[in-house]
Amino acid sequence: MGRKLLLEHINVPGINTFAVYREKGGYRAVEKALKSMSPEDVVEEVKKSGLRGRGGAGFPTGMKWSFLAKPEGVPRYLVCNGDESEPGTFKDRFLMTYIPHALIEGMIVSSYALGAHTSYIYIRGEMMPQIRIMEKAIEEAKAAGFLGKNILGTGYDLEIYVQPGGGAYICGEETALLESLEGKRGNPRIKPPFPAVAGLYGCPTVVNNVESIAATVPIVNDGGEEYAKIGIERSTGTKLISASGNIAKPGVYEIEMGVPVEEFIFSDEYCGGMANGKRLKAVVAGGSSVPILPANLIVKTMKGEPRLMTYESLADGGFISGTAMGSGGFIVFDEDQCIVRNTYNYTRFYRHESCGQCSPCREGTGWMEKILNKIETGHGDMSDIDLLWQVQQKIEGNTICPLGDAAAWPVAAAIRHFRDEFEWHILHPEEAQKRNYGLAHYADPLVPVTE
Numbered sequence: 001m002g003r004k005l006l007l008e009h010i011n012v013p014g015i016n017t018f019a020v021y022r023e024k025g026g027y028r029a030v031e032k033a034l035k036s037m038s039p040e041d042v043v044e045e046v047k048k049s050g051l052r053g054r055g056g057a058g059f060p061t062g063m064k065w066s067f068l069a070k071p072e073g074v075p076r077y078l079v080c081n082g083d084e085s086e087p088g089t090f091k092d093r094f095l096m097t098y099i100p101h102a103l104i105e106g107m108i109v110s111s112y113a114l115g116a117h118t119s120y121i122y123i124r125g126e127m128m129p130q131i132r133i134m135e136k137a138i139e140e141a142k143a144a145g146f147l148g149k150n151i152l153g154t155g156y157d158l159e160i161y162v163q164p165g166g167g168a169y170i171c172g173e174e175t176a177l178l179e180s181l182e183g184k185r186g187n188p189r190i191k192p193p194f195p196a197v198a199g200l201y202g203c204p205t206v207v208n209n210v211e212s213i214a215a216t217v218p219i220v221n222d223g224g225e226e227y228a229k230i231g232i233e234r235s236t237g238t239k240l241i242s243a244s245g246n247i248a249k250p251g252v253y254e255i256e257m258g259v260p261v262e263e264f265i266f267s268d269e270y271c272g273g274m275a276n277g278k279r280l281k282a283v284v285a286g287g288s289s290v291p292i293l294p295a296n297l298i299v300k301t302m303k304g305e306p307r308l309m310t311y312e313s314l315a316d317g318g319f320i321s322g323t324a325m326g327s328g329g330f331i332v333f334d335e336d337q338c339i340v341r342n343t344y345n346y347t348r349f350y351r352h353e354s355c356g357q358c359s360p361c362r363e364g365t366g367w368m369e370k371i372l373n374k375i376e377t378g379h380g381d382m383s384d385i386d387l388l389w390q391v392q393q394k395i396e397g398n399t400i401c402p403l404g405d406a407a408a409w410p411v412a413a414a415i416r417h418f419r420d421e422f423e424w425h426i427l428h429p430e431e432a433q434k435r436n437y438g439l440a441h442y443a444d445p446l447v448p449v450t451e
Contacts, residue, residue, distance in 0.1 A: 001067075001282055002238070002255055002256040002259065002269075002379035003225075003238065003256055004238065005101070005215070005218040005230075005238050005254070006010060006095065006102060006214055006215065006218070006238065006254055007099070007240075007252075007254040008209070009099070009316060009322055010098055010099065010145075011026060011337055012029070013107075015098065015099055015198065016097075016098055016099065016101075016133070016137075017140070018076070018101060018140035018141060018143075019138070021099070021101040021102075021141075022101075026101055026102075026105060026385075027101075027105055027141075027146055028221055029105055029106075029109050029143075029216070029217045029218075029220040029221050030105055030109060030151075031107045031152065032151070032220055032221065033108075033109045033112055033113070033220050034112060034151060034152055034154040034156055035154060035283070038090065039112055039113045039114070039115055039306075041115050041217075041405075042110075042112065042113035042220060043062060043065050043066060043114075043289065044062075044224070045219055045220060045223060045224035046061055046062040046113070046216060046219055046224060046225070046228075046281055046356035047060070047062030047222035047224065048062075048190075048224025048228060049065065049067070049219045049225075049227040049228050049236060049237065049315075050227070050228045050234060050236035050237070051063070051179070051208055051212065051215055051217075051219060051227070051236065051237060052234070052235070052236075052311065054209045054210075054211035054212045054215065054233065054239065054240070054327075054328070055081055055161040055172075055206065055208075055209030055211070055212065055327055056086065056169060056208075056209075056286070056287065056289075056324065056326045056327040058311050058324075058325060060096055060118065060334060061208065061216075061384070062211055063375045064196070064206060064208075065110075065114060067194070067196040068114055068196050068204050068205075068206055069196060069197045069204040070204065071204070074203055074204065075079050075198035075203050076114055076116045076119065076203060076204045076205070077116050077118060077119065077120065077199060077200045077203060077205040077206070078110055078111045078114050078119040078120075078205075078206050078208070078213075079119070079120045079121075079122060079174075079177065079178065079181065079199075079200060079205060079206070079207045079208075079266075080103070080107060080119070080120065080121040080207075080208060080209075080210055081172065081174065081177055081179055081207050081208065081210070082120065082121055082122055082123040082124065082130070082134075082210045082325075083098060083122060083123070083124045083165050083171050083172040083177060083210050084124055084127075084129075084172070084210070084240070085124055085168075085169040085171070085353075086169075086172065086288060086289065086290050086326070086327045086329055086332045087287065087288035087329065087349060088242060088244060088287045088329030088330070088347070089242045089287045089327040089328065089329035090242045090244075090252065090329075091211060091240035091241065091242045091327075091328055092209065092211060093127055093130055093253045094130070094242075094252040095210055095214060095240065096123070096127075096130045096133060096134055096421070097129070097130055097376060100133050100134050100136075100137035101137050101140075101141065101202070101216075102217060103121070103137075103213060103214050104133070104134075104137050104138060104141050104146075104147075104160065104216070105146075105214075105396045106213035106214040106216045106217050107119055107121065107159075107160055107213055107215050107224045108141075108147070108151070108211050109217060109220050110147060110157060110206075110216050111158050111160075111207065111438055112158070113216075113402060114206055115385075116163070116206075116438075117157050117158055117159070118158075118159050119158065119159070119160050119161075120160070120161050120162075120163050120181060120200075121134055121160065121162045121163070121166055121211045122163045122164060122171075122177055122180070122181055123163070123164060123205045124164075124165045124167070124317040125152050125164045125165040125167040128250060128262055129196065130165070131162055131164055133237070134162050136161050138161075138162065140274055141164060141196050142215060147159065147160060147412070153268060157184040158191055160430070163181055165177075165180060166180045166186050167215070168180075168186050168353065168355070169349075169350075169353035169403070170184040170186050170187070170188065170353060170354075170355045170401070170403060171366075172290075173402065173403065174195055174207040175188045175189035175191065175195065175208060175401070176188045176189075176401065177255070177335050178195060178199055178200050178205065178207070181200060182200065182201065182279050184357075186451075187355050187357050188221075188284060188355070188357065188400045189400075190400055194322060196299070200213050203351045204252070209327075211239075211240050211325075215227075215237060215238075217408070229257060230256050230257065230313075231257030231258055231309065231310070231344075232257055232258035232310050232313075233310065233312055233435050234311065234312065235257040235260055235310035235311045235312060235313075236257060237257060238255060238256055238257065239253050239254070239255055239309070239311070239325070239328055240252055240253070240257055240328055241254075241264070241328045241330050241366045242327075242328055242329045242330060243270070243271050243330045243332070244329075244330070244331050244332070245330075245331045245332035245333055245334075246274060246275050246276075246278060246332050246333060246334035246337065247265065247271040247272065247273070247274060247332045248271065248272035248273050248275050249270070249272035249328065250271070250276065253270050253271075254272070255309055257308075257309060257310050257387075258308050258309065259308065259309045260306045260308055260309070260315075261283070261285075261298055261299055261306075261308065261309060262299045262303070262306065262307075264273045264309055264330075265280065265283075265332060269373075271311075271332070274332070274334055275334070275346035277333075278334035278336060278398060278431050279295075279334060279335045279439055279442060279443060280295040280298075280332065280334065281294070281295055281333045281334055281335045281337060281442055281443065282294050282295060282298070282325075282333040282335075282337070282339065282417075282442065283330065283331065283332055283333065284329070284330070284331040284333075284410075285298065285314055285324070285325065285326065286314070286323065286324050286325050286326020286327055286328060286329060286330070287321045287326045287327040287328070287329030287394055287405030288329065288331070288346050288349070288406075288410060289405070289407075289409060289410065290323050290324040290325075290326040290409065290410075291319050291323045291324070291328065291409050291410065291412070291413030291416075292323070292339070292342075292343075292410060292413045292414055292417065292418075293321075293322075293323050293413070293417065294417050294442035294443070295355075295442050295443040296442065296444055296445060296446050297317075297321055297322075297417070298323075298441055299447070300320070300448075301313070301316045301317055301322070302316075302317050302321045302446065302448065302449045303316070303448055303449060304446075304448030304449075308323070309325075311324075311419055314419040317335075317396055319412070319413065320416070323413070335413060335438055335439035336436055337436065338436045339374055339418040339421050339422075339423075339437075340376050340421060340422055340425050340432075340435065341376055342414075343372060343410060343411055344369070344372035344373060344375075344376045345375050345410075346407075346410045347365065347368045347369045347372050347407065347410075347411060348369050350365050350403065350406060351365035351366050351368070351369045351407075353403070354407070354413055355403070355405060357400060358396055358398070358399040358400050358401075358404060358449050360398040360404055361395055361399045361403060361404040361407065363392050364392070364394055364395040364404070364408075365395070365404075365407050367391050368388060368391050368392065368407070368411055371384050371387060371391070372388065372411075375425050375426060375427065378425070378429030378430065378432055378433050379429070379432075380422075380425060380426045380429070381425055381426060382423065384400075384426070385419065385423070385426075386413060389412060389415055390414050392409075392411045393408075393412075395407060395408040396408040396409070396412075416440075418442070420437075420440065421422050421437045421440070423449075424437050425437075
């Protein structure tokens with residue numbers, strides 16, 4: 001059994017309440033940080049831990065904190081990104097639902113480290129139950145003296161507010177989130193200036209993911225060096241994975257970084273193997289925006305090494321033969337799933353969620369949706385595949401925010417690894433309307449590429 005840091009007490013009845021959470025050692029990190037550590041000490045421990053952003057980007061959290069500008073007389077803000085609109089990702093919602101105080105405790109510790117006296121939790125507008133749960137948790141923490149004026153008699157003041165999101169995927173991008181938080185339309189800002197210099201209300205701001213903030217609790221409790229002992233290389237600690245698709249046991253799992261992908265899919269401790277005795281065809285490892293990989297590339301790298309659940313191993317081979325950890329939205333496809341239809345669904349989503357600010361994304365996502373719909377419905381021709389490739393190329397890297405990349409990468413990967421499936425849809429349009437392409441060669445062992 002892997003070590004659990006965030007979900008250790010998930011099955012304890014009443015863990016969502018302050019009393020039970022406190023009984024199980026909750027808020028020790030707040031007491032330790034506020035009474036025996038300076039803000040700089042907390043930042044240093046987070047740096048030592050090697051914690052990387054758990055929302056998708058994987059940027060070192062401690063380093064991000066150290067970029068925060070600290071001009072005299074100007075307030076600083078911590079904003080928690082609980083928008084979580086990435087298809088296939090639901091671990092933040094899970095955490096807020098069942099252990100809300102883990103996030104509140106992390107918010108207090110992180111706000112103290114950053115010198116913030118007002119912090120916000122921005123939650124996706126559709127997640128109203130979670131918004132209510134977090135508001136209740138804040139009230140409980142405040143009643144117990146962990147929020148408000150002069151917390152625990154230390155002289156530190158902090159207020160935390162919950163803000164419902166605008167119901168747009170784009171608001172998961174940190175600058176669009178800040179615009180939305182200010183009451184404006186959630187359009188991404190041009191950077192620089194970065195939020196660390198001019199964020200919320202033009203003041204220095206740090207935006208962190210729910211899981212990233214919650215992870216600061218075990219780091220402060222046990223020390224950054226202890227946290228860094230878990231995992232492999234620069235992928236330290238544990239990671240929450242949202243596992244879904246054609247698996248026996250979908251759900252949220254906390255893994256130690258470094259678990260082999262094959263073990264994660266097929267072991268009883270985690271996903272329990274494929275559902276209904278089907279065979280593995282493909283996996284999207286980090287939410288819909290990361291490249292999809294066929295079975296033979298998700299289990300092993302091109303070098304023939306077992307692929308591990310780490311930032312480095314999943315990215316091994318770049319986007320030619322690798323993928324990305326992303327937000328940990330792990331979607332598994334069996335032999336009966338259609339890659340063309342899946343790619344079309346993703347593209348339709350990104351077209352709908354594009355804010356329209358950048359023409360490559362606004363126009364390109366629309367064109368990709370049209371072309372994929374044409375292929376999927378049996379009206380495509382071979383030139384459409386090349387046209388699709390050209391359109392995604394025109395989008396990638398040419399937009400203000402990463403939504404353009406998020407829309408282009410799944411299409412590029414689908415064509416790169418499953419081109420024969422696209423061709424089959426075009427060459428056999430009538431048959432493609434009645435059955436799926438199947439497993440084909442996607443699980444065949446590959447000859448390792450040695451340098």
